[in-house]
Amino acid sequence: ALVGEDGAASLIPALQRSGPAQGGDDAAAGNLRGTSIVSTEALPSETRLTPGTPQAVQASDQLKWRVTIEHGGAFNETAIVVTAPFFYPSDPQQVDEKQAQIDELAPGQTTTVEIAGPTTPVFGEQGTLRIEVDAVTGETNTDNNAAEYPVKITI
Numbered sequence: 001a002l003v004g005e006d007g008a009a010s011l012i013p014a015l016q017r018s019g020p021a022q023g024g025d026d027a028a029a030g031n032l033r034g035t036s037i038v039s040t041e042a043l044p045s046e047t048r049l050t051p052g053t054p055q056a057v058q059a060s061d062q063l064k065w066r067v068t069i070e071h072g073g074a075f076n077e078t079a080i081v082v083t084a085p086f087f088y089p090s091d092p093q094q095v096d097e098k099q100a101q102i103d104e105l106a107p108g109q110t111t112t113v114e115i116a117g118p119t120t121p122v123f124g125e126q127g128t129l130r131i132e133v134d135a136v137t138g139e140t141n142t143d144n145n146a147a148e149y150p151v152k153i154t155i
Helices: 005-015
Strands: 035-043 047-049 055-058 064-071 077-088 091-105 110-116 126-133 146-154
Touching (some): 035 126, 035 146, 064 091, 064 126
Antiparallel strands (some): 064 110, 077 091
């Protein structure tokens, strides 16, 4: 019954995006795609990190990065990978990189992921934590998908 013209026409309303379509650009038409980093914290101390601002973080065997991601698009997104490379300027080729995945994120939703901290930190030396959120299919603005945080892990 769905193969004929009338059957196919009955499926189209369910496939179309409902909502405001004001104007001709993708954002106004409800076709926006993308995610952004809202915040990053060091756990267990809950120290909020600020891009470009050096921050001391207490060493711990439970050190993790809690990253909050917001979905600003109009479609459900799946399998979003968040990467957290950590390195020191004295040895930038030696990168301690960890990842986490967001299985699904609905439009307008905010979620957090926790990523393990560096395995072998150099105490007292300022390193760089870079948080990267992979671009989703169709995302055109990726300026808010990465941030760098100067971090000094202290005893």
